[in-house]
Amino acid sequence: MKVPVVLDLARSHVLGRGRQTLVAVLSVALGVGFSIAMAALMQGGEDDMIEQMVNAMPHVRITDEFRHARRQPVQDRFDAVAIAGLRPKEDRRGILNPVEVRARLSGWVPGSLAWSLRTQGVVRYAGRDQGLTLVGIEPDQAQAVAAIKPEEFIAGDFQSLAFGGNNLVVGDRLAEKLGARLGTTVSLVSATGESRSFKITGLFHTGTTARDEGEGYVLLTKAQTLSDRPNVINDIRLRLADPALAPEVARRAERRIGYKTVAWQEANESLLEALVVRNVIMYTVVGAILVVAGFGIFNIISTITHEKSRDIAILKSLGFTERDIRRLFVAEGVAFGVAGSVIGWMIGALLCVAMSMVRFELSGAGVAQEMTHLPLAWNVWHYLVAAGCALASASMAGYLPARRAARLHPVDIIRGAS
């Protein structure tokens, strides 16, 4: 196929300057490559964080609270009313009519439900006291909503709570702090001062220090008895087949039952916002890297237009238009961008492969999460966005000197050359 004359001219200019062309292409390629690697790392970190968030907590959580203070009947009756000195009734905390609430949710929620009673308590053993959040659960339900994933159990499981007697499942770090182990009998003291002996029948390790050090699970009935709140639940957890549906499910559930219902996205709103800000920063840095590469291209094409001004004059005298001249030098910028992008894709992919081989072993006090490898996300969009930015930058870098070159007056150049 015959190459259009303008592209042929562009090719001759670019190939005629081997070293400078190599530098320009490499600058774009490195920009694209590092942008891809950085985007993969950032996106991977974000995905990993969200995955942990989604796995570690319920997708939707209903608690025994209300989003807004209850309206007084008089407020509904009259348009303008001022209420002063109101003394709210001391309600008994907990989700009222739990059976009805469950029935209202069970029919339509696309996932599993688990209800529980969360209360504060102290675990006591060998003269050591440790505060903990005591969660009263139904083992089958807790398993279904994956309160603790099966692989996170070091010993025993939720089913061990139902073996008979007072059984307790705790985090390994809590047991370690107490000096207790599987089978040890410890004392649980509720907030009301009630105390019972419980046997440790399960140990878990989630990797989240707060949970491993401060969470314990008992049967729901045992928790209700211990805290003197018979038949009370204060926490309903929903695990959905599709976590993305959580906000919609939460809105609908709150409309139906009135209790505060929070989706995981709402519970982590500030963190998700921080991730958006992080992405904006990342893409700004990526853009800046490629703009810097664009300056290199601008510099080289400016040099070419300067050195080739005589050729520009002769092309114009032959009948080439200003548009042809512009296209010629923009094509050179785009050529740098395309070549740089293709090589940059390879550099980016190689960097990602190299980073995926890096392994870390993080553990010990103060480390909230264990991470054994760099989280990386392979996404074709990273490649397309990086190449798109590179091409835009290269085109602009080509266009500016091209516009100036196109405006050169051939007579001035011919006179100068003569």
Added chain:
Amino acid sequence: MSVLLRGEHLTRILPGTVPVTLVDDVSLTVSGGEFVAITGPSGSGKSSLLYLLGLLDQLTRGRLVLIDQDTAELDEAARAALRLRTLGFVFQFHFLLPEFSALDNVMLPMRKLGERNDREQRERAAELLAVLGLEAHLHKRPHQLSGGQRQRVAVARALANDPPLVLADEPTGSLDSASSEQVFSILHDLVHQRGKTVIAVTHDMELAARMGRRLHLVDGRLEGQGRLQ
């Protein structure tokens, strides 16, 4: 012969704090098949007049009609298209593209015009170069050619699209006497054998005397013209 070019009160003034008049109220008519010399002392506006006639520069005043087309009405792209189709330029320096071979340089205007296919362009370029005695140098780059050879390639390039008018600015100015004579003979043959019109700027009065007609400029003004046989 039909009128090929008609200029009325052609004037070119360079703007600035002190405006400089390059061409001052020149009127001329050139017919097809003429061999015209533009002469005059240095700075008299010879090249400036040639660039105006070749649509490379803009008139400050006056009117130029090229092949029945009033050039004042044309925008930049239309002027370029008219140049491509009807004008051929030969400059004092060859101005060949250094990255291209002699053949590719000659093909350049044909590729831009796009009326011939690649094979036809190649054949025509080779034929033009052969006529000018360069059949052995088709694939050489400009730096591999002598000054006279380069200038002949430039002439071949000027003729690529078979333009009726060839404008030459000191075409022999940078050549030795043998090469000068060779290039002059080519231009002479263009007029007398191919029926082209050639307008050439020269300060070589001997060469000018061998052309058909002479326009003499002094300080941008046409001081005299005469027909020579």
